[in-house]
Amino acid sequence: MSYKNRFVFSLVVSLPLLVEMFLAPFGYHIPGGDWGEFLLATAVMLVSAGPFVRSAWAAFKHHHANMDTLVAIGTSTAYLYSIYAMLNHQAVFYESAALVVTLILLGQVFEERMKHSANGAVKKLLDLQAKDAEVLRDGKLVMLPLDQVVMGDVIRVKPGQKVAVDGVITEGKSTLDESMVTGESMPVEKSVGDAVIGSTMNNTGTFMFKVNKLGKDTLLSQIVEMVKKAQTSHAPIEKMVDKISNIFVPTVLITSIITFMAWYVFFGATVGQALIFMVAVLIIACPCALGIATPTALMVGTGRSAKLGILIKNGEALEAANKVKTVVFDKTGTITVGKPKVTDVIGDERMVLSVAASLEKSSEHPLASAILERAESNDLSFVEATDFQAIEGKGVQAMVDGKLAFVGNDKLLQDHKLGPQLKDRMTALQTEAKTVVIVGLDDQIIGLIAIQDAPKQSSMNAIAQLKQRGLRTVMLTGDNKLVAEAIAKQVGIDDVIADVLPGDKADHVKDLQENGPVAFVGDGINDAPALTTADVGIAMGSGTDIAIESGGIVLVKNNLEDVVQALALSEKTFSRIKMNLFWAFIYNALGIPIAAGVFATLGLTLSPELAGLGMALSSLSVVANSLLLNKVKLTSNAKERVVA
Amino acid sequence: MDKLVVLIGGITLIAFIGWWFFGKHQSAAVDAQVTEKQQRARVSVDGGYTPSTLILKKGIPAQITFNRKDPSNCLEQVVFEDFGINQFLPQGQDQIIDIDTSKAGEFNYACGMNMFHGKVVVK
Structure with missing residues (x-):
């Protein structure tokens, strides 16, 4: 029988008991008196509370105890004692047993519904999938179901x-x-x-x-997979909760026995009175609120962020993002568009470009493609280069037309001299945020190529917002200091670490970590170590698979403002988790002593019925609080589309 | 006299609860049934997972059939954190879950609230 049916049954059957509770002072009694109450309560216990007892027993055999254990022992105690009391003509409390069962089932029904709506994000994503497609087969377009594509x-x-x-x-x-x-x-x-x-x-x-x-390789499937993993993951904060929940129920059982002994043995209460306190302790204690505090918030938080194109991979990344003090950015492709263009060529343009293009032809460096693009648009034919050799951290060299040619960055100037005129031009270009490539032939520098990679439109906004959140922003780049500083100025970044060799990025992140947790935002293959080293790696979605693998958070949209959103969402989700845990703890920490009658001298006690209501409300409030994450406002210019 | 009996009885009960729930209680690990292409195992969900530890062979596709007998919603979901699986278990029905056995290791699973635990060992 479902929770809902069990609830409806116990509600209907215990209604007369409830009526009697209020009308007894006016002389109304259920037909049949105690025996009438006995019949109604027995029906509730058998039909609605039976499954609690069954689960509790099954768990007991495994040396486990859970919420069912508390409910089963609490209500059975009240019920069995009432039978004993009825036979000995003492006061009975059948209505407590029946009403507690009803209220707890009410809580369960609501909790079930809300948990399903918290779980909806993945299902909504999967529903987006098309069912069929118009495919070209044998020259004709035919409608085929998706699995035949x-x-x-x-x-x-x-x-x-x-x-x-x-x-x-x-x-x-x-x-x-x-x-x-x-x-x-x-x-x-x-x-x-x-x-x-x-x-x-x-x-x-x-x-x-x-x-x-196709299939599970598509972007949507990968997003779904990531969200699923995130939603089943655990945040480090839960470790403490798990420790407590492992011992929670047995501890409550022991507390309830102590309560009974204290009232009966030391304070001279009757068996009935002492039992009421004991039952209230069993019923008020709610391990559910503790158990669902983190998972529900994590589920709603990661689900909502996925809708915004921000994939938070797990609870660990979420918790870490919440503590970040410094945000470090890679330059190319992260702050800048990542599509550099040649802006100036100094020297004999045809000559310089053709030498550079010959050397860069097989390179995959973004600067190389800019040079090749320019060479192609000038219709240059380039000579075959042989004997390629990388000059570590500086550039490449190769034989062109029997002469040694080289292309690279300004570190080449350690080996080659640059005339004063060219040197001035170079500095001027660099302060304009242009990367300068040096081209040489036969031991002579023959010219310079200036390449510019413009900052993304979103970069300036994003960095301003990060600063508003009180975060330090740092740019980490292999590029020249002048160029890096010029870009940093354009977008408003605080600090620049330039001339970093690809292998050293992770070390610089480590240095920065000494001043507090660091988030690293990057996209390239060479960013992977830095993404893993940082407390939170944020990978841009346009990035390579390996960067996405290494990142704890993935931004599908490639928009830097999403870094702000990601941090804001993590913070909001994490504060919900903390709020949930706080309420769950406070609820138990206050509820159990009150139920045990610690404040009885002040007139503050808790009947089992109220305790049952409290237990139902405590887990409901936790789920409701998590669901509210869907409504929380993030940043002022958050553009969120509601996925219906 | 009554009070003394209650006192002794209560203390005995507390001692029993402590021993029963906090003491060490071992359960045996069970191997999956392996054919060349498939390995299968059954886990009964009733107040816990029986068997609570399953041993699977690496590299052979595995299916675990969960059958929830327990009516409690405490056990209605089974969560494999490492595989991103969060599966609802309908009461009284078999629910098959595919397990990725490409990597060796110990993979813990739990109910939705992380109170009941089981383990799959791939080796």
Whole structure:
């Protein structure tokens, strides 16, 4: 029988008992007197309380005790004693047993409902998935269910349709609403070559795309997987709670026995009076409130953040994010757009570019692609380079046309001289926040290439908001100090650590940790060690898989303002957890002594019925408090879309 | 006289509760049934998990069938933190849960409130 049915049954059956409780002073009694009460209470005990007893016994055999143990012992004691008292013509309290069962079941019914709504985030995400797709097969478009779509299929998406899986547009263009997956509230324009995300909504145009990710590899599936893991994870703060809940119920049992002994043996109460105190102690103690304090808040908090495109991976990351004092940013791709462009070429442009392009052709460095792009737009043909050699931390060298050519950063100046004129130009370019690449041929520096990577629009806002929260902001970059400082000034970052070798990022994070917990925000492969070293690693979603693996928080949208949101959400969630735990503890710490009759001399006691109501309310208040996380305001300019 | 009996009885009961709940009580670990392609095991959920420790072989896909007999909502969910599994167990029905056995190790699971515990050992 479900909790709801058990509740309804016990409510109906114990109603006459409740009526009698209030009307007894006016001379109303249930037909049959004590025996009438006995019949009603017996029905409640058998039907509604039976499962409590059964569970309690099953747990007892495993050396366990839980809420059911307390309810079962409490109500059975009241019920069995009443039978004894009835046979000996003493006062009975059948109504206590029946009403306590009813009230506790009421609490359980509500708790069940609220827990389901706390659990809804993952289900809502999964519901987003399209059911079928229009696939190109043998030159014809056919409607196929999603499970028949294979890698490499070409799918057509019409306006108003959902993109079925992840892929790349091969034909046509459109604007897409990606808010349901990434949290991005503005429609995004996409054309040939752009990636589309499964389960997003196509708005205006018709396009074809080639499938490149299916099933559990799609972004949505990965997000769902991450949210699931986050919701089942535990926050470090729970360790203490677990320790307490392991001994909680047996301790309450012992307390209740002591209560009975104290009242009966030392204070001369009757067996009936002493039993009432004992039962009240058993009923008021609620391990549920303690048990659900953290999981419900974690579930609601991580679920809500997922809707905003912020994936908090586990309770540990959430708790750590809440304590952060310093936020460290990687520069390229995090503060800046990550798509550098060549702005100036000093020296013989064709010559400089062609040498540089020859050397950078096989490199995957973002600066290299900027140089190649510029060379291609100038229609330069570049010479084949051989004998590539990396110059550690400085650049590369190779043979071009039988001569030794080199390309790299200003550390190359340790080995090569730069004329005073070029030196001035270089400093000037660097203070304009442009990265300068030195190009040399045959032991001579032949020119400079200035490359600029503009800060993201969101960077300035994000950093201002972080400062408002009282956090120190630091930029960590392998770039030259002048360039780094120029960018830092543009976006308002406090401190700059420049000229950092890729392998040293983690060490710098460690140094910063001496002044308090550090969050590191980054996206590149070389950021992975720093992401892991930091107390909280925040990986940008545009980043590489390895960065996303290493981060404790992943920002799907690649928008720096989400760093602020992520920290705000963590703080809000964590403060809910603390609030929940506080109430759960206070409730028990105050409730148990009152129920035991410690304050009886002051006239403050608790009947078992009120204790039952208290137990129901305590876990309800905890779940309600967690659910309120869905309504909490985050930052002033939070753009949140309500996922229906 | 009555009071003395109550006092002695109460103290005995307290001692029993302490021993029964806080004392060390061992339960045996059980191996899963292994065929070449599959391994299966059953866990009965009734006031705890029986068997509470399951041993699985690494690399063979595993399925654990949970059957909840206990009517209490304390045990209505089973949570494998390491695998991101949070599964509702309908009362009186078999619920199959797939376990990733690609990595060896001890994986604890618990009820939704982390009060009842079980363990899967992959080796």
